[in-house]
Each structure stands twice: as C-alpha cells, then as structure tokens.
Amino acid sequence: MGCANGRRSSPNGPGRGGRPVSGDFDVVIIGAGVLGCAVALRLAQADLRVCVLEAADDIAEGASKANAGITSSYYAPFGTLEAELVAESNAGWESLCTRLDVPYIRIGALTVALDDQELSGLDELEAEVRRAGTKVERLSGEQAREQEPLLSEACIGALYYPDEGIVDPMRLTWAYAEVAVQNGAQFFFGAPVIGFDSDAESALNQARTPRGGVRGRYFINAAGIGSGAVSELAGGDEIKMWPRKGQYWILDREFGQTLSRIVLPVPGAESRGIELAPTTNGSVLLGPDAEEGGDFDDTETVAANLEEILTKTQRLIPTASLDWAIKSYAGNRPAASEPVRLRMDSRVSNFAHVGNRSTGVTTSPAFAERVAGLLREQGLDTARRSGALDERPPCRKLLLDQHPEQPEADPRYSQVVCVCEQVTAAEIAGALTGAVPARSIDGVRKRTRATGGRCQGSVCMAGVILMCAAHGDVAPAQVLMGSDGGTVGLETP
Amino acid sequence: MIINSPVGRFPFELTSVKRRGRLLVLNGEMGNWPTSVEIGAKDVPAVLMRLRPVIAPVMGAAALAILVAVRARSRR
C-alpha cells in the first residue's frame, strides 16, 4: 500500500512547495515525531550537523499527535528496556517543560479495582510496580475516593502513582523541534525516504527523497509506523510494523477540570485498559482502546468502539457523559515485533533504530540522552557544546489564571481569536512564524489549540484562516487544512 | 466606509490621511478598534486596476485624487 513510509501520499504530491532536499550531515534522522525531534534536539546541542527527514508536512503527524499525553511513572516490568527509559525520564519533566514552555502537570494516577477479581489483579500489579522502583501507594476504596472524589462507589481498592504526569504532546514535539532548529538542525518536510545509497561495506551514505537526497555519516530510523519500510530500504534488520489503533473521546474542560487524577482500570493481559486522562488544557480524554489488523493510515472513528470506550470509563467515573463531548479521534500506535527499539542495526553499521509503541512521549527525554550515548560509542563526539540552547521563551502570554495589569506592548496579545481556548493573535502569529512554523490550520491547532475547543472553530475558524492566508501569502481558499493536502476552498476554474 | 472581510462586516471611519515616507497611511477606526491602511506606491496600480469600475461612482473624487497623487509622487 503506497510508498515506503506506509502512508499514502496526498494527490498534490509530497514535494508540493518545499525546498530541495540536500546537504551533508553528521546525523540524518528519519521521522519528526516526538522521538525523532527529541533526538534531533539533543544531537543538535552537540557539535554535529543534524537533519530530520519527515514524510508529512509537519512535525507530529503520526502517533505523536494522537495519544493521551501521559508521562508514565510505571509502564513495563522491571528489567525491560522500557522500564529503564520510563524511570530515567520521569524526574526531569518539570524542569524540561519549564525550559521548553510546554504545559505539564504531575497530576498522579489511580489504578482502580471494582471487584474482588480486580483486587487480586491489583496485588500482582503492586508487586510489579514496587519491583520497578516506582513510587506507589496502596489505597482502600475510601482513600481512593479522597484522591479522586468522582470515582465510582464500587471502587474497593486502588494503587496511587504520585509521579504520573500529563503533558501536551504536540507542544512538546514542536518545542523539541524548534529548539533543535535554533541549535542548527534542519528539517525537511514532505520528504519521504524512498531509498538509500551505500558504500562497499553496505554502510549508508545518502538518504534519497523525491526532492533530492542528504548525505550523512549516521542514519537514525525514527519513522514510527514506517520504521519497517525504512529499515528494508536501508538493507537493515527486518522490523515488522503494524498499526495498533486507539480511539478517543475528548470531553469539555468544564467537566475535565473537575477530575483530579488520571484514572485507569486494572490492566488486562492484552492492554493497559481504557482510561480517563485529564489534559493540560483542562479537557479529559476517554480512551484509548486497542485494535490491530487495520490499514496503516486508518484513523476513522467507529461508533461501536466509541460506545465501548464510554461504557468502560463510566464504570470508573460514573458522571462521565457525552453531553460534554467535543470530538472523537483515532490514532495508530506503531506496534512492532520489537516494540521498543534503541540500538544500532545488526547489518548496517551506521544505522540506528529508535522507536516505542506505547510510551514514546514518556520516554522521549531518555531516548535523547541514550541515543547520544549510542553514537558516542560509535565514535561520534556527542558532548553538549558550550552555548547550546536548551530553552525557548514563553509564548503563551494569556493564561487562564492570569490577572492582566498592564496592556502588552504588542496589541496582538490583547486580540483574542479563539475564544473557547483563549488563544490570542500573537500566539497564532508565533505559531505561523518561527523556527518550525505551522503551515496549515491543523498545524496552528497543534501548536496553540485554536479551533480545537468546544465550538470546533464555529467562531474562530474564519479568523485563523485569514491569519494563515496572510502569513503564507496565499488566498484564503489555498490555505491548507491539514497535512493531507486538503485546502480551505477549491481552485476556481 | 465598510470593511467586508472573512471575519465580518464592519464600519470603517477615516480619521486622518498622512504620508509616512513613501507610504500613504489612512488612519481610522474599524468600529472600536484602531485600524490603519498603509498604501505604498507598488500597491497603487493594483488597487486602481481593481477599483476602476467602481471608482467614479463610489469613491469620492478626493480619495481618487489622493491615490493619483501618491502614484505621481512615487514616480519622481
């Protein structure tokens, strides 16, 4: 089905409007999802020339824009690579997100048992979590309800993880990418890898895209669901990838902000279970479920799945209701025969694999450091340069709890465009300019949440279209809606 | 005057017309918002071409004179 990265290219072609792909780099990263961008930032902070090749038109177009934004404190059993990466990442979130101006809350999570069978499942889980060294408390039903007053009366016991957190995954990916560019990294969008050139010893020396190629000393496969195809093109290890689809409801922050914790069921053998995850903007996500066997680019929502998600989450929080539903969506986790990959390829000497099925956001800080270590072992100097940038100035001036005393010098900070999400013209302008700018309505939404609120753009979409048109110097009809190539209007004949 | 845009239809009240270097600046209020329109020499031919059919009956002779004067000045 379609091209190398497993994603259908839009009819307008991947090369629409982009600059030619060329250059000589030390490290070429394939994929601008949360892991690719985290690694790009860390390596760009070293004395290295770094580039990122992304098939889609923007950062965070795969699983990185369709997850719950949870930064886990426990996910996989002790002794696994995933558990190590989760542990290494966990303590640094406040500091990282303050530096990158990304919303983050260490909100805590409850795994909740509603009957005796689940209660014994809780015993097993508690043992595993303690073995992994994660901070955890065993609570009675009453104590659990003190932590989360909306919890079902049927709850008879729970585990409480105080170190669990929530982050805005799209803002995080964007921040990684922006600071990477400010450190000298280059991003090429609409640049799917269609082949590699290698030398006599089958080491790679060039990655080719339809718009040209880039030379590199090391190549990192961070292509998410497309990792298998990329590895095949490189002559590397066989990595079997398939989509693990997860659907979600988004509920209004009017309800979401009444929730105090992430709430999960006792996990089953197959999956972590369908949860309620508050978000950093106050809304709450119900989901995800887990379904395999579909198409690589199938992100359709299905009524039956959505109903099941509601039913299962209402068991945990009975007042959850679709009266508050804003939107439903689906994303595909990049499931694989080797779900967590952080290693050099076994056949191609300068080719590395970076990937994570379920905890990409959670483990992104650890991936960044460890990949630097991996390349250092290969002989590359990955030490941080003095003067390397690791922060960006705050862009969100109007916060929900801000008490404005002085008018901002820039009147656009006083010009509210998206009322539902309280986004000003200045913030939208910031998203449209800068190091990794939005080039579509969805790109603006990922960076600012404008048009993503309860009215879904009824009030502000026209204004956002106007701003995109002005910044992109195109007519309103030509403004892109998202990365799929669709525009606001049709070409006039 | 009326400004008709994709975000709405608003009254525009002209309060002053000034020259700033090579730019003609129309200062005014779009409803309650301070708004200005900056016209440069390179904008004028395009504006004139687009407005040709309506200039005479709709725009005042004064406005037309201003636009023509800007074009003339920019030629010097």
Place this chain on the structure above:
Amino acid sequence: MKRHDPGVLVIGTGLTGLSAASELAQFGPVTVVERLPAPGGQAGFESPEVRRLFAECAAEGVRFVLGSTALRWSAGQLLVVGPRLTTWLEGSWLVFAGGSRPATPAEIGLLGRRVAGVYSATVAHHLLEAGVTIGRRPVVSGYGDWVDVILPQLRHLSAQITLVGGGSCASAAPLDVRHWPGYRPVQVHGFDRVNRVTVTDGQSTHEIACDAVVLAGDLRPLRNVDGAIRDGAARTSFIQPTRIGMDARAVIDFARTEAARVHSEMEATR
C-alpha cells in the same frame, strides 16, 4: 445607605443582547461587552433593529465595551481582553447573550476523521462572502436559519446542492436542490478532502458523493466564557434563542421577556 451596585453585565450586542440590555437598563446600571469592534451580532451593524436598539440603550445610559472579548467570570468579576481595553469588570450578575451556532460533528454524532471540506455553517458563510468556492457538489445538513442563508450563497456558485434533513414539507427545498428529508449525516469519508457522506433516516443508509459538507442545523447555544458555561452557573443567566425560524421581532420579544424574568430572579436573590 444604598449599597454600591456594580450593575449587570451583558455579553453580546446582537438583537438578543441589546434587547436584554435595554430592558434591564430600567432597573440599574448595565454594561454590555462585545468581542467584535462593532455591535450587531448575527444581524450585523447595519440592521435597522440593531441601530434602533443600540440608540435606545445609549439613551438609557447603557455602557458599551466594544472590541473586547469576555473570557472569565468569577466572583463578580468578568475578565475582558481587547486591543482598546483589557480589564476585570465588576458585575452583580452576568447575562450571557452570545448567540448560537450549528451543532458540531461530535454533537450530532457525525463520525469520520478530520478531513478538509467539512464546515460549520458560520465558517462556510464567511468564506462564501469572501468569494471562496467551498464546494461544487456540497451537501448541506440541517434546516432553518443557517440553511436559508447558505443556500443562496451556494446557488451563486452554481453548485449542485444536496440538502439533507428537515421534513418533506418544511419550508420546502427549492427545485434546484436535491432534498433528502428525514435523513441525517452519520459519517464523512475522504482523504485529502471529503468525497462522500453516509446518511441515514434510521432505517436505510446511503452514501452521497460530495466535495463539501456544511453543518447548518441543530442550533446550540454558544458557551465560551469560563464560569458561565453551564446552566445554573452562579449569578448567571443565559438568553439564547435556539428555536429555528424566529424573525427579528420574535427574538426581541423573547429577549425582553427573558430579561424581565432575569430581573425577578436577581431581585429574589438579593
């Protein structure tokens, strides 16, 4: 000694907000906040009723804050943000008259990925006014006010229009429009742009090929001021007509009646 009365805050200067403000101005100070720089709401600043009501309000001493967006209502204070004025306004009561909007896909149970070519009627209206061709084979879903506005605009584009919804004798669809009365859209399909929409009447299901979908039905009240979202929010009333087919007179009468009721409620809570 008379207690300091900060007065009533009204949000919205459409026919509803202006009528409510005029009614409430009889009883005490009223401040009306409007996010756009000119009054009028959906009716627009040139509407004769809007001009009349605005003048009436001004004569009654109503204070207007135009071009500032109300964002948060909390403990008798309303945060308004705008290029001319950003401040907290004091109010003893909030009357929200911010208007209505068509229901969103989630609200009508319309499934399908976020694909280009699916518009709320409010957005489609603005784009059509600006000369954007939003579709040549659009499907318009709904009936009533927004449909009445959108259809002539689409006809102006010589579009092949399909109208989904409404009863078979509801202000009947014009002859040049394909009408599916009693049907509603349930899923949009397409990759770079919507290319078909599944519709159902509860018994049978069909797919209609299209290149745009305009959601123009099922009016919902706009709610976008934190602290004034739910019915029953403290010291808050909502005056938002959502019945289809109300003309200006009906809206004004509705708003005045509701404002009188709000005043009674305010008095009762003193």
